[in-house]
Amino acid sequence: MTPIATALTETDCRVKRGPYEVVMRSGEEKELVCKVYSLSKKSVKMSKETKMRVANAFRAMKGIGISEDKVKPVLKDLLKLYDKNWAYIEEENYRALADAIFERDEAEAVDCSKKIMESEKEDYLEEEALAAEEPERPLKRLRRRYRDGQSSSLNVPNSSVAKLPLVTPKEEPNELPETCLPKLNASQGVAESPQPNAENTRVNTQVITKPRSPPHSIRLRDRGEGSVSPQIPSGKKRPVPESSSHAVSLKEPNVQPSIVLSPKHKSIASHALIKPVDETITDDLPRLDVPISVINPDSSSAGNSSSWIVTFREHDNHEPSVSQSVNEKERADSNAAPNEQRNKGELAMITGQCSNLEFASSSFEEVKISLRLALGRPDFHRLSPATVLQLLEEKCLRSYKSLDPNFSVMYLMKEMRPCFPKLGSDLNSESQATVNVTPTIDLMIKSSERGLYISSLNDSGNSQFDAEASVPKTLLLPPCYSIDDGSHRREMDGGDDHPGTNVQNKENCLEETNLSLVVVQQPYVTPEMIRSLHDVVDISKGQEKVNCCSTCSGDCLSLSEPCACAHETGGEFAYTPDGLVKEELLEECISMNRDPKKHSQFFCKECPLERSKSEGIIEPCKGHLMRKFIKECWWRCGCDKQCGNRVVQRGITRNLQVFMTPEGKGWGLRALEDLPKGAFVCEYVGEVLTYAELYDRVLRCPKGEKHSYPVLLDADWDAEGALKDEEALCLDATYYGNVARFINHRCYDSNLVNIPVKVEIPDNHYYHLAFFTTRKVKAMEELTWDYGIDFDDHDHLIKAFRCQCGSKFCRNIKRSSKMLLANTLFLLIPASLLDLTVS
Numbered sequence: 001m002t003p004i005a006t007a008l009t010e011t012d013c014r015v016k017r018g019p020y021e022v023v024m025r026s027g028e029e030k031e032l033v034c035k036v037y038s039l040s041k042k043s044v045k046m047s048k049e050t051k052m053r054v055a056n057a058f059r060a061m062k063g064i065g066i067s068e069d070k071v072k073p074v075l076k077d078l079l080k081l082y083d084k085n086w087a088y089i090e091e092e093n094y095r096a097l098a099d100a101i102f103e104r105d106e107a108e109a110v111d112c113s114k115k116i117m118e119s120e121k122e123d124y125l126e127e128e129a130l131a132a133e134e135p136e137r138p139l140k141r142l143r144r145r146y147r148d149g150q151s152s153s154l155n156v157p158n159s160s161v162a163k164l165p166l167v168t169p170k171e172e173p174n175e176l177p178e179t180c181l182p183k184l185n186a187s188q189g190v191a192e193s194p195q196p197n198a199e200n201t202r203v204n205t206q207v208i209t210k211p212r213s214p215p216h217s218i219r220l221r222d223r224g225e226g227s228v229s230p231q232i233p234s235g236k237k238r239p240v241p242e243s244s245s246h247a248v249s250l251k252e253p254n255v256q257p258s259i260v261l262s263p264k265h266k267s268i269a270s271h272a273l274i275k276p277v278d279e280t281i282t283d284d285l286p287r288l289d290v291p292i293s294v295i296n297p298d299s300s301s302a303g304n305s306s307s308w309i310v311t312f313r314e315h316d317n318h319e320p321s322v323s324q325s326v327n328e329k330e331r332a333d334s335n336a337a338p339n340e341q342r343n344k345g346e347l348a349m350i351t352g353q354c355s356n357l358e359f360a361s362s363s364f365e366e367v368k369i370s371l372r373l374a375l376g377r378p379d380f381h382r383l384s385p386a387t388v389l390q391l392l393e394e395k396c397l398r399s400y401k402s403l404d405p406n407f408s409v410m411y412l413m414k415e416m417r418p419c420f421p422k423l424g425s426d427l428n429s430e431s432q433a434t435v436n437v438t439p440t441i442d443l444m445i446k447s448s449e450r451g452l453y454i455s456s457l458n459d460s461g462n463s464q465f466d467a468e469a470s471v472p473k474t475l476l477l478p479p480c481y482s483i484d485d486g487s488h489r490r491e492m493d494g495g496d497d498h499p500g501t502n503v504q505n506k507e508n509c510l511e512e513t514n515l516s517l518v519v520v521q522q523p524y525v526t527p528e529m530i531r532s533l534h535d536v537v538d539i540s541k542g543q544e545k546v547n548c549c550s551t552c553s554g555d556c557l558s559l560s561e562p563c564a565c566a567h568e569t570g571g572e573f574a575y576t577p578d579g580l581v582k583e584e585l586l587e588e589c590i591s592m593n594r595d596p597k598k599h600s601q602f603f604c605k606e607c608p609l610e611r612s613k614s615e616g617i618i619e620p621c622k623g624h625l626m627r628k629f630i631k632e633c634w635w636r637c638g639c640d641k642q643c644g645n646r647v648v649q650r651g652i653t654r655n656l657q658v659f660m661t662p663e664g665k666g667w668g669l670r671a672l673e674d675l676p677k678g679a680f681v682c683e684y685v686g687e688v689l690t691y692a693e694l695y696d697r698v699l700r701c702p703k704g705e706k707h708s709y710p711v712l713l714d715a716d717w718d719a720e721g722a723l724k725d726e727e728a729l730c731l732d733a734t735y736y737g738n739v740a741r742f743i744n745h746r747c748y749d750s751n752l753v754n755i756p757v758k759v760e761i762p763d764n765h766y767y768h769l770a771f772f773t774t775r776k777v778k779a780m781e782e783l784t785w786d787y788g789i790d791f792d793d794h795d796h797l798i799k800a801f802r803c804q805c806g807s808k809f810c811r812n813i814k815r816s817s818k819m820l821l822a823n824t825l826f827l828l829i830p831a832s833l834l835d836l837t838v839s
């Protein structure tokens with residue numbers, strides 16, 4: 001260990017934080033000093049237990065053929081992601097680890113294929129340049145042009161490969177209803193939320209929040225070095241480039257927060273569309289020279305298969321097309337030849353007329369939902385599921401006046417889940433107009449980059465597959481799955497409108513519709529990719545519990561052994577059975593907020609906050625409190641929403657009221673009922689921005705319009721290595737917020753305290769910030785929290801208001817009286833002595 005800084009004295013108190021040491025030096029000033037030690041990776045000592053766990057992980061992975069050097073980097077990343085919470089990694093026999101390794105391999109394979117494409121392009125250009133014998137267009141320049149994306153003018157073959165534009169979600173122009181927009185109150189200098197109509201308006205629901213932004217609370221001060229000011233630089237420090245993409249307009253907030261992709265997104269790809277035989281194959285990757293073959297289902301496998309019942313629910317194409325043929329009108333038109341029908345469908349697909357929503361359910365209690373849209377745009381390129389989801393969620397959150405702040409498409413899907421068991425067990429409840437019964441053992445190789453392929457390994461298949469992994473050799477797909485018509489299906493089912501397991505009809509179905517199976521050769525299939533199928537071909541058909549921990553069920557608070565979620569709070573759940581934050585934890589959080597200096601802080605080597613402020617010299621870190629977190633049970637737990645360890649995620653349960661304060665603070669918030677100590681009130685909702693985005697946004701705020709106080713979210717300060725900019729986030733409630741935006745400030749003895757709460761992901765920089773009561777609060781008493789404003793920070797980008805909190809600990813009193821004195825003196829000076837120019 002090499003100390004970078006000066007030696008420590010004996011009186012210094014050391015606190016270990018990951019690879020660093022935070023040193024509290026007790027000098028006369030009781031100053032807090034941090035000495036950062038550079039640790040070579042080798043010198044980081046692992047505890048015996050960790051060593052054992054690492055070894056176990058290696059062993060488990062070795063068992064499925066993964067070498068240590070593959071495991072190591074992934075394991076490291078996972079530990080970071082899960083905040084060193086081994087339980088998440090070890091559960092289900094290291095499933096998360098195996099998944100992550102396979103995903104990394106897959107990404108590398110895609111990378112590799114891209115490189116090959118690049119080199120192919122270069123070869124092509126080289127040849128072209130040589131052929132053209134143009135001395136004025138040297139190969140190098142061509143290459144550069146190609147790499148710079150200017151190659152479109154070149155007649156490059158395989159243009160689909162050359163054009164790989166990035167997916168940029170389009171802004172929704174002005175879709176936000178006026179009522180959702182806060183109005184700026186220039187006189188008060190704050191961004192106002194949608195104003196209540198009457199003076200007293202009951203608010204018991206959350207307003208809107210930013211898409212994909214879990215409602216976070218906002219921390220207004222960094223609490224380091226005694227400075228309690230929000231970490232906003234003065235305007236002079238950071239010049240804003242004209243072309244900044246973070247310009248803010250009230251009507252069209254242009255916010256694209258860097259969002260950590262929740263693991264829940266990962267499953268999306270595996271439920272994408274199945275590619276029918278004649279559908280245009282649009283993958284951007286070069287295919288191997290293996291011919292695409294069409295196979296018919298092997299009837300011998302019928303016994304092993306599940307039966308899929310496909311129900312077409314909705315079609316919005318208005319032109320005659322095959323997709324529409326499932327409508328009553330089209331179904332009646334049974335004269336059309338199957339092939340003709342199909343061709344029409346293809347046409348519809350190509351010309352952009354077709355869209356349909358399909359529900360498929362199997363006798364194995366599985367449901368597949370697929371949405372097919374044919375846009376008929378030749379320039380269309382592959383979209384990543386995360387991007388599509390984000391855009392969709394943004395749209396929903398803008399379009400609907402009231403949405404659960406936790407809204408996400410995956411959440412919606414989850415909500416949909418309970419509908420199916422009911423419908424599935426009540427045959428009469430569904431008039432399933434269309435029935436397809438096909439033997440299926442799907443084998444879908446997923447790739448978020450390349451979309452979905454359906455692969456089949458028949459005897460003539462790839463020997464590598466056979467050699468490397470024991471994957472089923474026969475693959476059968478629902479042949480009539482996508483393009484088909486209802487009449488045809490009825491015919492195939494022997495006129496039986498009722499869905500059933502008509503396995504015997506499958507061959508007819510295939511024959512008559514001429515829809516067979518597609519075998520798409522995977523361009524770059526590695527053994528690892530094949531192994532990754534373990535999570536797609538689920539032999540237990542989802543019967544086993546995929547939980548955070550096997551013990552989690554019902555109400556976790558009643559467990560004899562707390563689940564992994566309690567690790568964050570020292571092995572004990574944060575809440576009492578009454579849903580209140582436990583006394584000890586609450587007191588510690590209150591103390592951290594009130595007396596940050598009493599708590600150890602972390603000083604980064606290069607602070608992302610300071611880095612965001614200036615483009616020149618980066619100022620030293622002002623220190624960060626190591627805050628206490630609550631970890632609530634989450635989507636990986638087996639318990640339900642009523643579990644006692646799910647308080648914040650259930651939302652507001654108290655009757656709250658926005659009212660006009662008599663002291664001139666503007667609107668305020670209060671409860672209409674008595675609140676006990678430690679009660680959850682609400683979260684602070686705002687847009688999630690990186691610090692850099694926030695600074696730009698504040699600086700660009702038009703004169704006269706005041707920006708709401710942004711709140712900094714804590715990051716994983718003591719994480720190994722410098723934090724990336726996108727890991728240091730903050731919340732801005734200027735344009736989007738909830739009822740928490742009405743909570744006024746009170747110095748020191750406020751009756752609310754904010755506590756970080758992890759819900760969706762165990763991540764230390766992306767969490768909710770929830771308000772809990774610091775004491776019993778009487779009904780109608782104003783709810784307040786300490787914004788942490790440093791009223792003496794005149795450099796602050798946002799001018800502090802004149803505090804009217806009325807607390808005997810008010811930090812603004814001193815300044816107010818100082819200012820009063822200065823004004824009085826000013827008035828006493830004869831005007832003749834002053835060079836005053838009054839305009």
Ligand SMILES: C[S@@+](CC[C@H](N)C(=O)[O-])C[C@H]1O[C@@H](n2cnc3c(N)ncnc32)[C@H](O)[C@@H]1O
Pocket residue numbers: 188189190191192193664665666667668740741742743744745746801802803804805
């Ligand atoms: C988050 S808003 C609180 C709601 C605000 N009162 C309103 O009407 O929208 C913060 C603003 O409220 C006002 N405010 C909050 N606490 C205050 C206090 N203690 N004294 C004076 N004004 C306060 C300030 O104008 C501040 O910028």
